[in-house]
Amino acid sequence: MTIPTPLQDMLAREKRARLRAERLYEQVQRELRAANERLMQHAYALSDQVIAQREALMRARDRAESLEGANSRYSQDLSLANERLREAVETLEDGFAVFDKDQVLILANQAYLSVFRDFPEVQPGIRYRRIAEICAFEGVVLLQDIAPEDWVAMMMARWNSPTIAPVQLDFSTGLSVRLVERRAGNGDLVSLSNNITETLRYQSELIAAQQKAEAAAETKSAFLANMSHEIRTPMNGVIGMAELLAETDLDDEQRSYTETITSSGQALVTIINDILDYSKMDAGKMELHPEIFDLEKMIHDVLSLLTPRAREKSIELIVDYDMFLPARLIADPGRMRQILTNLVGNAVKFTESGYVLVRALGMGSSAHGQMVTLTVEDTGIGISREHQDRIFTEFSQVEESASRRFEGTGLGLAITRQIVSAMGGNIWVESDPGIGSCFGISLELPLSPDPGPLGPEPLPNTIRTVLLISDHLISREIIARRLQAAGAKILTATQSGVALRNIINARPDLALIDQDLGTEPVDTVLAELRAHRDALPVMLMSSDMSQARDLLARGDVRAVLPKPLLWRDLLAALGTPAPAPEDHDQPPVLPEPTGRADITFRVLYAEDNKTNQLVFSKMLKGLPLDLHMADNGRQAVADFGALHPDIVFMDVSMPEMDGREATRLIRATEAGRDVPIIALTAHAMQEEIDRIMGAGMNAMLTKPLKKSELLSALRDHAPPGLFPQAD
Structure with missing residues (x-):
């Protein structure tokens, strides 16, 4: 059956519409399902969020509860800490207070408030000014x-000061405090009152004890000074008379007695000097007086003084002076001489035979001068290790038994150590018992503006070869080294046979002979040399000038040089035809007056001790002087x-004046302004010496008086033209 076309079109449209509706329905369902899915996911998310927020809320609630508990604990802890702080502040013996920036007291402990117990208004809230x-x-x-009002103004000025200085407050109750105040960063002022009452009392006791100790020290010094004076005064008579007696005609036994008196007296004076030196150092009164001095010459001078004692024991004294060490340095020459005398004197005392060697070495320069090391070596008894630790202590000696062989106070090394320490140096010792000892000191000494020549000074051009005759190995090697450095060829010999072979074969320009030859007498050696070469210049190195004087007088030697050999002495001898020997042991002799023969040279000596007057007059006996004595200062x-x-010798300690x-009084007169006045005193303390020189003295001589020193003072201070000055 055929369906009409319009109907077919309508059915087709309906079918298409239905299909569209179905597709739309399916699409709507899909969208609805997607929306439902999204809604479900959103619901799930909301549910999870709600659960999470609920859990967070629960955690927040738990945390809040925990914080509330912690806050409570913290509050309790803070309260406890504050309580402890208050208790701690209250336990302080010192006053503690805090003021805010407006000067209001906000905190104070009872120690701070206790001094104001009679003023109830002094409590937190009161102002600083009040x-x-x-x-x-x-x-x-x-x-x-x-x-x-001025005191209040001062305290308020402290408040306003950027830096608040401490101040001491003394309360009427007897309390003393040291007020220390500091400003905090927020402007508050923290005040601490340190109780210094006991400290001041203890300080007062210390001051009183110090004054008492100083008074005791002064008393001790005065006692020692007086004892020195009382001992030296009679010693002046003993030693002076012994010295005068030695100048008279005596037989051997009498001369022995006289020398014993002199040496014993000098030993006693040395002991007195040691005790006084130690006393001055113990009281901290040792002073140093630096000046330019000749170190090499000083070493030789010290050894020259000790030569007689060394010669008695056949000890060779040797000097090894560094050729590149300046001779002129700056130090206290008196103290340097004392150091060397103590060290070399000990070496000679504790050495029975052998040698004592003094070395002076330059150890480089520094910013302040020259580093110098001095050592004193000996072949003496030595010192055991256990004794080395205490030999520099006071009153300590190597031998301390009652039967010890060596006498002394035990103060020499202690004094030496203190002097070296005061000069900024070090001292040490190395020793082996039975072998010997080596004492050394190291010092840093400033150089003189003119330190002198450095290095070996050359010999004259005519001296090319030198024959050195000596049987002492060390001394010979030191002299030979110095001669070689000066450009000379050295021939050495220990006896006449070898010396003659050198004279014949090498024909030296100079012979230098040690007087102390152990193999044969020096006279024999000189005779052999003269027999084979009479024109050879010969110089003798001698430790006993009295014995060498005959050789010089006979013309057997050209010059006599004191031992140990000083290089400048050798050069001077080579530059002079035939110089006479200088006898250091003999006192200077005043020549007859010249130029003022018509004028009497008057000497006034003020001395209350009759023995000292006698000694003084005898020492000047035979001189062309008009001597007058005065019994006191008045x-x-x-x-x-x-x-x-023309000159006055004035004793210091006299009665009446x-x-x-x-x-x-003499200086106050017109005639007394320029007259030389020489002080004579038995005092040796520096304070007393300063007072003596401050009175107007020209110089001072210390008792016991030596004739050589008296004559030197007389010569040096005589008016010009009366006595010619010695070179």
Whole structure:
């Protein structure tokens, strides 16, 4: 059957519409399912969020509860800490307070408030100024002659100062505090009152104890000075008379007695000097007086003084002076001489045979001068290791038994150590018992502006070969080394046979002979040399000038050089035809007056001790002098006005008027302004010496008086033209 076309079109449209509706329905369902899915996922997410928020809320609630508990604990801890802080502040013996930036007291302990117990208003809330006013106007604080308003102004000025200085407050109750105040970062002021009452009391006791100790030290020094004076005064008579007696005609036994008296007296004076030196150092009164001095010459001078004692024991004294060490340095020459005398004197004392060698070495320069090392070596008894640790202590000796062989105070090395320490140096010792000892010191000494030549000074051009005759190995090697450095060829010999072979074969230009030859007498060696070469210049190195004088007088030698050999002595001898030997052991002799023969040379000597007057007059016996004695200072002033002496020797300690006052009165006169006045004293303390020289003395001689020193002072201070000056 055929369906009409319009119907077919309508059915087709309906079919298409239905298909579209089905597709739309399917699409809507799909969208609905997707929406439902999204809604479900959103619901799940919301559910998870709600659960998470619920859990977070639970955690927050738990945390809040925990924090609330912690806060409670912290509050309790803070309260406990504050309580402990308050208790700690209250336990302080010192006052503690805090003011805010507006000067209001916000905290104070009882130690701070206790001094204001009579003023109830002093409590937290009071201002700083009001507290200062109470202290000043109510008599709480002793103001030490400061007006109350000025004291308050001073305390307020401290408050406003950027840096608050501590101040001491003395309260009327007897309490003393040191007020220390500091400003905090927020402007608060922290005030601490340190109780110094006991400290001041202890300090006062210390000051009193120090004054007592100083008074005791002064008393001890005065006692020692007086004892020195009392001992030296009679010793002046003993030693002076012994010295004068030695100049008379004596047989051997009498001369032995006289020398024993002299040496014993000098030993006693040495002991006195050691005790006085130790006393001065112990009291901290040792002073150093640096000046330019010749170190090489000083070493030889010290050894020259000790030569007689060394010669008695056949000990060879040797010097090894560094050729490149300057001779002129700066130090206290008196103390340097004392150091060397103590060390070399000990070496000679504790050495029975062998040698004592003094070395002076330059150890380089520094910013302040020259590093110098001095060593003193000996072949003596040595020192055991256990004794080495204490030999530099006071009153300590190597042998301490009652039967010890070597005498002495045991102060020499202790004094030496203190001198070296005061000069900024070090001292040490190396020793082996039975072999010997080596004492050394190291010092840093400034150089003189003119330190002298460095290096070996050359010999004259005519001296090319030198024959050195000596049987002492060390001494010979030191001299030979110095001669070689000066450009000479050295021939050495220990006896005449070898010396003759050298003379014949090498024909030297100079012979240098040691007088102390152990193999044969030096006279024999000289005779052999003269027999084979009479024109050979010969110089003798001698430790006993009295024995060498005959050789020089006979013309057997050209010059006599003191041992140990000083290089400048050799050069001087080579530059002079035939110099006479210098006898250091003999006192200087005043020549006859010249130029003023018509004028009497008057000497006034003020001395209350009759023995000392006798010694003085005998020492000047035979000289062309008009000597007058005064028994005290008052008489000396009167005699000066009547006699008008050319020179005055003034004892310091005299009755009625002492030497210082007498000197001042003489200086006050027209005639006494320029006259030389020489002090004579038995005092040896530096304070006393300063007072003596401050009275107007030209120089000072120390008792016991030596004739050589007296004559030197007389020569040096005589008016010009009366006595010719010695070179």
